[in-house]
Amino acid sequence: MITSIYVENLRGVKRCVVNNLTHVNIFIGRNGAGKSTLLEAIYMASAWARPLDIIKGVSKLLHVVTRRRGHVDARYGWEIYSKYKDMLWFNKYINEEIRIALNFGEKKMEFRLMYSQPQPPHAPPADGPALWLVVAQGSNVIYYQRPDSFWSPVTKSTPPLPFSELQKRVEDELRQELEFLEGVLLLDSRLTPRDLEQRIWPQLLDRRLDTLIVEMLREEYEVDVHDITYKPVGGEYVLALKLKNTTVEIDALGDGARAAVMYASPLALVKDTAVLMEDPEAHQHPAGLxxxxxxxxxxxxxxNLQLFITTHSIELINIIKQLVRELDMGIHVYFMERGPDGVVDVRMLEEVDVDVLQKTALIPGLSARVSA
Known part of the structure; x- marks a missing residue:
């Protein structure tokens, strides 16, 4: 489990620290406070353990750059990354390193991203993204990138070290943390039915986890759904719900039901990792939420999933608070506020603080609708 996060020089965040993380972590605040950037920081760190997104099949760092621009043709992905990668740097200060540090109890993993990629042997092309793990070596630090690239930030060169021994030490010491990061999921509004059809649902069907999604849909969204299947449409196969009187493509569902399928399907596949949810209340009726x-x-x-959730909805917070009590899970709610200098103040709210926020509408944009 991640117990704390440190982020520096990423997007609009000059510096941000979040401590005392638990099973379910909810982040609230005004637009531009840095909530999504915090999720992106964890997602970027996970790229060191597994570079490709398991839902979209593209580079995670490329996805971070392009996901706010809408659809990007994968054939031109690296050209887009090279063109727009400066938007990742705070105030476009590209000479500074982006820093992300994750604490896992007593163990720490610190990552760096440089605008200009060093070129030790076997490194990716200069315009390709490369996240480096900071490794202690005596009184110095060495940057290490899988599979076998090392870089000294002091000498700006490949250090004369026994790489195989250092590599084995790092991989052995951080084995559990790396396995945790390999499975990290980012669930946001950019997910598409095609993503699920190509990479997620074949695995769900093989393990018959599709029944879990059907049960969720029956509870609130489509009470007479019998099953979910692949249906031939226009020369390809798409996901569709088998209802009592017809079969409806996932694309044709209401926004709430479609969003629920998008988020729930990848969730059912992973374990012992973190899941990052961006505004899950979007398009949802309270009962569906x-x-x-x-x-x-x-x-x-x-x-054994650790959840990181951004929201503008007090209603969602109340729903989660009720459910975690029933499940005996830990929950922390964090209020984020970014200052003019880009430093983010993060306050963990006590139970009474959330009640006060709801009563006073302290945070503009938070929903205070009565639960159904």
Whole structure:
């Protein structure tokens, strides 16, 4: 489990520290406070352990750059990354390193991203993204990138070291943390039915986890759904719900039901890792939101998932608070506020603080609708 996060020089965040993380972590604050950037920092760090997104099949660092621009043709991905990568740097200060540090209890993993890629042997092309792990070596530090690239930030060159021994030490000492990072999921509004059809649902069907998604849909979204299947449409196969009187493509579902399937399907596959959810309340009726969060939290409990959730909804917070009590899970709510200098103040809210926020509407944009 990640117990704390440190982020520096990423997007609009000059510096941000979040401590005392637990099973379920909810981040609230005004637009531009740095909530999504915090999720992206964890997602970027996970790229060191597994460079490709398991849902989209593209580089995670490329996805971070392009996901706010909408669809990007994969054939031109690296050209887009090279063109727009400066937007990752705070105030476009590209001479500074982006720093991300994750604490896992007593162990720490610190990562660096440089605008200009060093060129030790076997490194990716200069315009390709490369996240480096900071490794202690005596009184100095060495940057290490899988599979076998090392770089000295002091000499600006490849250090004369027994690489195989250092590599083995790092991989052995951080084995559990690396396995945790390999499975990290980012769930946001950019997921598409095609992503699920190509990479997620074949695995769900092989393990018959599709029944979990059907049960969730029956609870609130489509009470007469019998099954989910692949249906031939226009020369390809798409996911569709088999209802009592017809079969409906996932694309044709209401926004709430479609979003629930998008988020729930990858969730059912992973375990012993972190899941990053961006604004899961979008397009959801309160009853549907409760059904989805009940599914998500039960999966998280059973499969040892740590959840990081951004939201503008007090309603969502109340739903999660109720459910985690029933499941005996830890929950922390953090209020984020970014100053003019880019430094983010993060305050962990006590129970009474959340109640005060709801009553006074202290945070503009938070929903205070009555739960259904």
């Amino acid at each position: 409760k059904a989805f969060m009940s599914f998500a939290l039960k999966i998280a409990k059973r499969q």
